[in-house]
Amino acid sequence: MKKLLKNKKGISTIIFAFGITILLSVIYFGTDILKIGNGFSVASQSATEITRIASVQGGIGNSKPSHYPGHYITMSDLDSIVEDKMNAVGYTKEQYAIEINPINGGGKSGKLGAEGMSATGNFDYKTEFEVIIVLNYQWFFSNMTLGIEKDRYIPIRRVGMSEWKFDYGSWVGE
């Protein structure tokens, strides 16, 4: 070691290099965590919003059901709403997969995002369903500097209940 370090002239450069590396790591880490935090927050809000829309409309179909009053949000409308929100915080369509499943049967499941788009069936009055978002977040820069595993997934789940009666000819329990 003594032979290698013949004089001390390079020491400050080494410290400088260390300092720069640490500074860059801090900045990268900060950038990553900001993006991840934003993604979590938007995905969380989207899940709540989708659940509410599906509750009010009794599912999210390809077209407006007959007799439905007012504005109806179809699956392709929802697709662009969610995509805009996720794009705004830097997430692409491939990074989230959304599923809408009825809990105890009673309608077809729908999906959105990475695994393609398909509309849900009609969830009749008081059908409970769940909305699941799986978000793929990435330690993009920290993967390079700190070696944190890049691709990670977080699931988000909400439960809703349909409030829309499709067929007034059949009521249960009366």
Place this chain on the structure above:
Amino acid sequence: MKNIKMKKLNNRGMSMIIVSFLIMTFIYVSMGFVNIIQKTHIRNEIQGMMDNAGVLALRYAVDENKWRDEIIEVNEPTAKAKFVRIMNEQLSGDLKGLVDTYNIKEVNVYNERITSQGKGEYYIESVIEVDYNSVSWAVDKSSSSIHTFYNFFTGENDARMVSGDIEDGKGESVIRSVSRLVLR
């Protein structure tokens, strides 16, 4: 003795001390940030679940015969039970990794307020305390979490608090939600 004194006087190790301090600071700051993200996420998630579960519970407990005559009446025990069931299902189901323990502290249903059109309104107010596994004991420096808010049922400022221990690796949080159901 002389040798030791000589060793103490030179500055060769100084740079390494600085570097290790920098690294420790970085790790500490990182853990702090991760902790903030975690806490915010838990708060957003549970608040979202509570908002949805509140509307669901009120809507579920509506008396359908009176509803057809445009009178809104919610069966309060049914609404509360439904709310608790939905929250239990969501917090202890497949995704229970979100929180460690939780306690549904309050569930209240109110119907005193009447809208300007003379139609009834129902509110469900709920408070949940949660404990979650924090990133590290080192950033668990607060022993309590206080949530202050304007309580429009009483017209006064109000607060809810949850307390725990510092540096035990568990974060605490208290979350409140109000949902409304109105006939329109």
